[in-house]
Amino acid sequence: MTTLKEDYVASIADMDEDKALEITQQLIDAGEAPMEILGLCRSAMEIVGQRFEQEEYFLPELMMAGDILEQIGALVRPLMDANSEGSGQTVHGTVLIGTVHGDLHDIGKNIVTFMLELNGFKVIDLGIDVSTKAFLDAIAANKPDIVGLSGFLTLAFDAMKETLDAFDDAGIRNNFKVMIGGGQVDDQILKFTGADAFGINAMEAVNLCRKWTGVAA
Ligand code: B12
CATH class of the missing domain: 1.10.1240.10 (Methionine synthase domain)
Structure with missing residues (x-):
C-alpha cells in the first residue's frame, strides 16, 4: 500500500x-x-x-x-x-538575487526570495536571464550585503562564473558575499565560479545570510 x-x-x-x-x-x-x-x-x-x-x-x-x-x-x-518568526519586521540586511543570464528557471529562486523576506531580509529580485551588466548596475544602486545567483542549467555555471569575474574586474568583489544555488551546485561548482558558498535549498540560503549578517540562528 x-x-x-x-x-x-x-x-x-x-x-x-x-x-x-x-x-x-x-x-x-x-x-x-x-x-x-x-x-x-x-x-x-x-x-x-x-x-x-x-x-x-x-x-x-x-x-x-x-x-x-x-x-x-x-x-x-x-x-x-x-x-515564520521574522515576518519582515527587522531588516537584517539587503540581498540582491537573480537567475543568471541564459537561464529562465525561477521557481526555486522565488522560494528563496520568499523565505529570505519572511526571515527579515530586504530582497531585491532582478528576475530571470539577468545580464552581468544588470547585476553590476543594481549592485551600484542598492549596495547589497549579499548577492545570490540562481541557475538550473549546466550553462548557468559559466554565466555565474562570468558574473563573478565581472565583480572582480569592477573591483567590487569584496564589498559583499556571494551565494549560488539551483540545480546541481556542489563544492566543485563553488570553486569553479568563485562564489563564497552554495545552498541546496531556501533554508540554507537563509542560514547563509544569517551567518554573514551576524543574525543568531
Ligand atoms: C520546471 C522546469 C522548467 C520550466 C521552468 C519554469 C520556471 N518558471 O522556473 C521551463 C518549462 C520553463 C523549463 C525550461 C527549460 N528547461 Co527545465 N526544468 C524544470 C524542472 C522540471 C524543475 C525545476 C524546478 O523548478 N524545480 C523546483 C525547485 C523548487 O527546485 P529546488 O532545486 O528544490 O530549488 C531549491 C534550490 O535549487 C535552492 N535555490 C534555487 N536558487 C537558489 C539561489 C541561491 C542563491 C541559493 C543559495 C539557493 C537556491 O533553493 C530552492 C528552494 O528550496 C527541472 C528538473 C529538475 N529536477 O530540477 C528541469 C531542468 C532544470 N530543465 C532542463 C532543461 C534542459 C530545460 C530547457 C533547456 C528545455 C528545452 N529544451 O527548452 C529549457 C531551458 C530554458 C532556459 N533557457 O532556462 C534540465 C537542465 C539540464 C542541465 N543540466 O542543463 C532539467 C534539469 C531537466 C532535465 N533533467 O533535463 N524548465
Missing part, C-alpha cells in the same frame, strides 16, 4: 494536477511542515527531470510541472508566513 506522501510525489510527477493540489491541502490540514511539503515537491521534480532526460516527457510537461509547483507554492506560502 502506498502512503499519502508517495501518492503525492507520484501525482506531481504524473501531472495529475487535481490530485496533487488535493493532497497538498490534505497535508496542510494534517499539519505537515511547509518545508517537508516542498521537499516532496523537489523529489517529484527529480522524477520529472529524469523522465525528460529519458524523452518520456517533453517541454510541455516541464511547463506543466512548473505550473503545478507554482500553485502548490501559493497554497504553502501563507503557512510559511504563519510559521
Whole structure:
C-alpha cells in the first residue's frame, strides 16, 4: 500500500494536477511542515527531470510541472508566513538575487526570495536571464550585503562564473558575499565560479545570510 506522501510525489510527477493540489491541502490540514511539503515537491521534480532526460516527457510537461509547483507554492506560502518568526519586521540586511543570464528557471529562486523576506531580509529580485551588466548596475544602486545567483542549467555555471569575474574586474568583489544555488551546485561548482558558498535549498540560503549578517540562528 502506498502512503499519502508517495501518492503525492507520484501525482506531481504524473501531472495529475487535481490530485496533487488535493493532497497538498490534505497535508496542510494534517499539519505537515511547509518545508517537508516542498521537499516532496523537489523529489517529484527529480522524477520529472529524469523522465525528460529519458524523452518520456517533453517541454510541455516541464511547463506543466512548473505550473503545478507554482500553485502548490501559493497554497504553502501563507503557512510559511504563519510559521515564520521574522515576518519582515527587522531588516537584517539587503540581498540582491537573480537567475543568471541564459537561464529562465525561477521557481526555486522565488522560494528563496520568499523565505529570505519572511526571515527579515530586504530582497531585491532582478528576475530571470539577468545580464552581468544588470547585476553590476543594481549592485551600484542598492549596495547589497549579499548577492545570490540562481541557475538550473549546466550553462548557468559559466554565466555565474562570468558574473563573478565581472565583480572582480569592477573591483567590487569584496564589498559583499556571494551565494549560488539551483540545480546541481556542489563544492566543485563553488570553486569553479568563485562564489563564497552554495545552498541546496531556501533554508540554507537563509542560514547563509544569517551567518554573514551576524543574525543568531
Ligand atoms: C520546471 C522546469 C522548467 C520550466 C521552468 C519554469 C520556471 N518558471 O522556473 C521551463 C518549462 C520553463 C523549463 C525550461 C527549460 N528547461 Co527545465 N526544468 C524544470 C524542472 C522540471 C524543475 C525545476 C524546478 O523548478 N524545480 C523546483 C525547485 C523548487 O527546485 P529546488 O532545486 O528544490 O530549488 C531549491 C534550490 O535549487 C535552492 N535555490 C534555487 N536558487 C537558489 C539561489 C541561491 C542563491 C541559493 C543559495 C539557493 C537556491 O533553493 C530552492 C528552494 O528550496 C527541472 C528538473 C529538475 N529536477 O530540477 C528541469 C531542468 C532544470 N530543465 C532542463 C532543461 C534542459 C530545460 C530547457 C533547456 C528545455 C528545452 N529544451 O527548452 C529549457 C531551458 C530554458 C532556459 N533557457 O532556462 C534540465 C537542465 C539540464 C542541465 N543540466 O542543463 C532539467 C534539469 C531537466 C532535465 N533533467 O533535463 N524548465
